[in-house]
Amino acid sequence: MKKKVAVVGATGIAGQQFLTALENHPWFEVVALAGSPRSAGKTYEDALKTPSGQINWWQNEAIPKKYKQMVVELATELDPKKVDIVFTAVESDAARELEPLYAKHRPTISTASAFRMEDDVPLLIPGVNTNHVSLIKKQQANRDWQGFVIPIPNCTTYGLACSLAPLHKAFGVKGVVMTSMQATSGAGRNGGVLSLDMLDNLVPYIPKEEEKVEIETQKILGTLEEDQVKDAAFGVSCTCTRVPVTDGHTETVFVATDKPAPASEVEKAFREYQTGLEGLPSAPKDFYLVHDDPFHPQPRIDRDKDGGMSTHIGRIRDDKVLSGTKYVLLSHNTKAGAAKGAILIAEYLCHTGVI
Amino acid sequence: MKKKVAVVGATGIAGQQFLTALENHPWFEVVALAGSPRSAGKTYEDALKTPSGQINWWQNEAIPKKYKQMVVELATELDPKKVDIVFTAVESDAARELEPLYAKHRPTISTASAFRMEDDVPLLIPGVNTNHVSLIKKQQANRDWQGFVIPIPNCTTYGLACSLAPLHKAFGVKGVVMTSMQATSGAGRNGGVLSLDMLDNLVPYIPKEEEKVEIETQKILGTLEEDQVKDAAFGVSCTCTRVPVTDGHTETVFVATDKPAPASEVEKAFREYQTGLEGLPSAPKDFYLVHDDPFHPQPRIDRDKDGGMSTHIGRIRDDKVLSGTKYVLLSHNTKAGAAKGAILIAEYLCHTGVI
Amino acid sequence: MKKKVAVVGATGIAGQQFLTALENHPWFEVVALAGSPRSAGKTYEDALKTPSGQINWWQNEAIPKKYKQMVVELATELDPKKVDIVFTAVESDAARELEPLYAKHRPTISTASAFRMEDDVPLLIPGVNTNHVSLIKKQQANRDWQGFVIPIPNCTTYGLACSLAPLHKAFGVKGVVMTSMQATSGAGRNGGVLSLDMLDNLVPYIPKEEEKVEIETQKILGTLEEDQVKDAAFGVSCTCTRVPVTDGHTETVFVATDKPAPASEVEKAFREYQTGLEGLPSAPKDFYLVHDDPFHPQPRIDRDKDGGMSTHIGRIRDDKVLSGTKYVLLSHNTKAGAAKGAILIAEYLCHTGVI
């Protein structure tokens, strides 16, 4: 008996990723789609059409047939009680308004940033900071909700935080210097990155991105003390850039560590890290996919391996300037760092009886 | 009365850059072209042709007419005494063999790495480590040469070292963490970067590049003590990547400094730095071109400004992890960091009477 | 004594191209800038700034200093009588409203499509259909204007029509089959082509483009009979595609001809065609730049040659299917096919005493 789920923001790019990932999901069945007034009342197929005849569907997979004739509901009027879980894929402003409506009654897993930094909201990555899930009780008590909201991190934070978890455990992280080379899909399609900026070019700035990465990473790797997350003490300094890649964020990471972190030990830490995600449908075989070939990871070649859910690690080397280690990571920003990452959270919560 | 110069390796991509840059040079006149046995004896125009009819000329400017009918000489038989300066644009192995032949008699400015790390060879960037020029005397004495060889740095080192000079002077550099996003022209055309690697992709590794940047930077910013360069004491840690950009290396730089380096002071250090290059034909108006717009520098948009000879600096911010500063730089790898950079050295040496 | 000109739509991408091209123009001096209510009343420099701090200037050349402090006027209130010529660079809807205001008093050269197909409006390419200029008198009589409006053709039409002129004259064109591979700059920046569509991809459709090319080409190559342009009798069939190129439209052209058109004769027709544009500042040295190397023309390499004003012709071959000829052309869509092309019209009209 599958759990019933709703997808809010179903016609957007992140919503489409949810639908594609959920099409044949063994545990979840999409029974409701919701969207803005522009889409509400139309069949899903019609809601994707533009006046000029273009079909606004941007996944490489075709539109799953099962959704084409479903009627899109108005997001503000969606009744969360008719489903078990709500997945939201809307902009931050809309999330701030809509998610409490759903979370009052049901678990709500969100790709939006609206609630990420609230004290009683876990910024959860299963396998990385699983114990933060206990914040949910505090959240329900604080807000008098029967459900709750759990947002996923920013897609750039996601890979960085994943990669730091084994290092923080094994060596103690003292400081992080990171440069991202981010895919253009991260910017979506409305107000997305223009090709004029991405042909024979790169852009060394993504508004608000660096701040998010810095504070979210500290929260995710923070320790839970009496239902409070105490931020990790290490600093994070980053420069986020946009490069001509469709999917897959690459990050060069330099880490200062408390204990010596020779490359062989670092590699071992990644290979031996236990995530406890075995058996979850969206969990990758290798949570960390360590590359020996120094020319990898490469975004186009590696991003889709293992369902796009692995954090790829390559070029592990000692760092003498920071007295620590350095490496290159690749993370799929529209899979692991977006809809599929949110689905993995839901799977984890179901698996552990929280939902 | 212009000085006579020879260009060795004239048919290659770097050689073409020399010829383009020298076409209308006010001080230098190309009177000899030299190349490999494959080119020797042919007119320059014929030497560029392949059997399949393609003309191997890769500059956006047309082939300067004045060179088309010049006959390419065999590099091993070029008589350096018939010119005042030799510019060499050959691979490192060839440079090791050829450059001593020329340097025995004449100043030889080289784009190759062969002699960069020799004790008696200055790794010169006019305006940055101008005083290293005095190593020439030691070189001439050591080797019994009447001329000398001065190599330019690696193209990735070039921008980094330029950017560090004002900071080292103003604040004292204690450590550098750098990530490069390098253009594909740096790899030339023989064995160059394949498009399959650069479409919707990037490659996180460039063989031997990181080592070069680390040691060359320390030499360039080293201090001259009794005709010896004492390497700068700070460490340099870098990750060099290849991105889908034709020309222009972008680098994100994080610098630990001895003294506090607030962003406003850093900007001032760049804007007020004196290079002493006024009046040299290839010197840019702004040696450091500081961008206020955080979306810049961008390689396609900015690289050719001021003849491709500026080091562009953007996104200056305080760095709390390294206790210093961070910024993004852009440097034209096939202009400032290649042939035009070599020509600037020659101009400087003429201007100061060394040649 | 330079003529005074106004640029309307000065902050847009086409307006910027006008300003860049006119910065050091020997005959024209920009004395007025005009724009929408959003820009009006601000200095030009301020009008380019966005709230987020980005400066919306997209030319590779820096913003010409002389315009930075000029105050942008409201386009609907610009007094055309204070200038000699008005250049307009606005969208078609705005052009339909604004251009009559200017043309009532002054010659108005436009990049917009609004008036292109009007009976009394020449779709002028100097050197190609120069005699159509005589339509101006009809236009002035019809509309009771002292000035007039002359639009430039669509940027894709421009190169095609230029290339057909010598062929039509020498061999008689009976039919044309064309496929364009168009640069993304043609779509501008508002609602421009997204990078997600242009990375490892192309798009085989550009709304409304094929229709424009077909009818505009027939008008441009039409004959003037008693102050009427009689459309050229040949059909034009085309497929217009968008490819990952920033500037420069490439077109493969297959032409059926009345008389035999062997490749050598076709080449000769291009090389010997007389344009009568000698002495005009924006006219290229070679109106047709014929490439012998079959790997050319290439957009990034060739587009900027001769100021971006040449029509490049390559790969001339006999066509047995159409009984005619086939070739590849390249034309700079934001120079020859846009602002600089409009300026060339103005130069021609001044040179011939029409203005």
Next chain:
Amino acid sequence: MKKKVAVVGATGIAGQQFLTALENHPWFEVVALAGSPRSAGKTYEDALKTPSGQINWWQNEAIPKKYKQMVVELATELDPKKVDIVFTAVESDAARELEPLYAKHRPTISTASAFRMEDDVPLLIPGVNTNHVSLIKKQQANRDWQGFVIPIPNCTTYGLACSLAPLHKAFGVKGVVMTSMQATSGAGRNGGVLSLDMLDNLVPYIPKEEEKVEIETQKILGTLEEDQVKDAAFGVSCTCTRVPVTDGHTETVFVATDKPAPASEVEKAFREYQTGLEGLPSAPKDFYLVHDDPFHPQPRIDRDKDGGMSTHIGRIRDDKVLSGTKYVLLSHNTKAGAAKGAILIAEYLCHTGVI
């Protein structure tokens, strides 16, 4: 009981495509790998390694484990009798030498051009010119072979010929004008397309390609008369270009037809065409995938649909210049037009009892 197959040229890019496509094939089992002296004697995994540590594997899928420890045999010494089918993926010169060695004993399906135009060799596309398979008997008699060689067409020909088959049947093709926009993977990796040529650029020439397309198309669509293929009578005129796309050849096609071919009838001809390939493992569900959305087909978005084995057809329109029809097609050059296309031939021959 699966048939045993050998893959010759197993380490090259086309060989890798065979191995990836055959990894889980229901009918075929790879039991032998063969290659050049450089690879022979090594395990497959070792044969892929370069001295510098790079692993020359270019598929997005990982190297199938089952092949890693297989020892690569020397191609000239491979005993074809130990397998049921030989797949060859070598250059044309090597194919001319090697394929007769195999074809003497066993069916040999080849991606090379060596034998394509021989009189007794079918240039087979199952579903398009299936009856040409009867040439095999003539071939065996002529050459005293027990096996035979069947080459696949050039990857650009493949899509064009597929698309013309229903049109030729329904309307009679009188002439074809085609422009290709070809992916860079078609050029392989040795001597492949450099990124400098494919960033913000395209190249309007691919040596020898146009000739191949013209003659191969006429052979494929020719009629079989007394064990002779009589070439199709219509002419084919094309211009082949290289564009910045990794996989998937796009072609704009303009067709003159004997009978009127209105768009609705053309669409119907594609949708109703019977291929007779039902039940073959590599046959796509839709041999022709007709797109209603005029913005499609697009290579990155559509190429991998249905296993990369469909010929995508879009933008069907009437053509008034040629009195026929025009459309855009997309075909996966390294799947349908390469290894998987060759495997489909083998499947068809097994299915019909030829093998």
